[in-house]
Amino acid sequence: MDEIIRAVAGGGFVSIAAISSRGLTERAKNIHKASRVCTAALGRVMAAASVFGSAMKRDGASVTVRVNGGGPIGTIIAVSDNLGNVRCCAGNPEIELPIRLDGKLDVGRAVGKNGTLTVIRDAVARKRDTNVISEHGGAVFNENEPYSGSTALVSGEIAEDFTAYLAESEQAGAACALGVLIGGDGIVRAAGGYIVSLLPDAPEDVIAAVERNIAETGYVTSVLDGGSAEELISRVMRGLEPKILSRDAVEYKCGCSRERVASALAGIGKKEREDIIAKGEDVEVTCRFCDAVYTFSPAEIKKISVN
Numbered sequence: 577m578d579e580i581i582r583a584v585a586g587g588g589f590v591s592i593a594a595i596s597s598r599g600l601t602e603r604a605k606n607i608h609k610a611s612r613v614c615t616a617a618l619g620r621v622m623a624a625a626s627v628f629g630s631a632m633k634r635d636g637a638s639v640t641v642r643v644n645g646g647g648p649i650g651t652i653i654a655v656s657d658n659l660g661n662v663r664c665c666a667g668n669p670e671i672e673l674p675i676r677l678d679g680k681l682d683v684g685r686a687v688g689k690n691g692t693l694t695v696i697r698d699a700v701a702r703k704r705d706t707n708v709i710s711e712h713g714g715a716v717f718n719e720n721e722p723y724s725g726s727t728a729l730v731s732g733e734i735a736e737d738f739t740a741y742l743a744e745s746e747q748a749g750a751a752c753a754l755g756v757l758i759g760g761d762g763i764v765r766a767a768g769g770y771i772v773s774l775l776p777d778a779p780e781d782v783i784a785a786v787e788r789n790i791a792e793t794g795y796v797t798s799v800l801d802g803g804s805a806e807e808l809i810s811r812v813m814r815g816l817e818p819k820i821l822s823r824d825a826v827e828y829k830c831g832c833s834r835e836r837v838a839s840a841l842a843g844i845g846k847k848e849r850e851d852i853i854a855k856g857e858d859v860e861v862t863c864r865f866c867d868a869v870y871t872f873s874p875a876e877i878k879k880i881s882v883n
């Protein structure tokens with residue numbers, strides 16, 4: 577079962593959210609027919625998006641993460657609801673690259689690093705999925721407008737990029753580790769990671785302990801392969817008396833529906849719509865986040881255009 581566990585430690589100066597997301601990463605791989613390297617990229621982005629999303633309080637709130645590094649995978653988008661249920665898509669999820677010299681999947685090359693990591697927090701429910709990213713500058717948070725922050729990518733390896741994002745855009749002392757391990761049979765064996773946040777006035781010995789623990793923990797997938805998110809917390813918070821605050825199940829979940837697709841179709845151009853009607857054939861719309869296919873007859877298209 578995929579889950580997010582949150583804990584505080586080090587006398588309240590440190591908080592950690594750890595996620596184990598093997599199942600939802602495997603689901604994304606199957607929906608998008610993703611290659612190994614792209615599964616790893618999508619899995620890392622989704623794990624972070626899910627942790628961000630699950631921190632949103634209100635029903636209908638969402639977090640969208642966009643990674644646009646100029647690499648062959650294209651733009652990656654992951655969207656999480658306020659419970660941490662997440663979905664994703666990418667421009668070219670099927671591209672494969674040679675394994676790196678150290679035996680790791682070359683996520684950095686697939687993603688590229690000439691671009692940005694953008695996080696959009698939307699505190700209110702939207703009537704339809706626009707997935708059109710509007711850029712809102714400044715730090716003024718208006719509840720009715722999505723809040724968006726963006727930083728330059730560091731390596732395209734995702735975890736480093738999120739660490740930089742948290743430091744630069746949200747001024748948080750934070751460390752992020754993410755990983756996806758794929759077995760020889762092509763099945764995801766382990767996925768997930770953690771985000772550790774330190775309060776600005778955290779004592780030196782607490783900071784030192786966290787840094788030491790992070791170094792000793794190493795790759796998150798070596799803990800998650802056969803282990804759990806809770807084990808990740810006990811390793812990274814060793815000696816700091818972690819107290820678990822919450823434990824929430826998460827999954828790959830798409831909020832698409834016939835109504836939402838119909839309202840998106842209402843936004844296509846008049847000419848395009850007239851062409852569809854003139855052709856007299858059913859139109860199949862496949863959701864970009866899941867494998868749902870919606871079929872509309874020319875008569876229905878006509879009706880949508882009237883509304």
Ligand SMILES: [Zn+2]
Nearest residue numbers: 830832863866
């Ligand atoms: Zn869908």
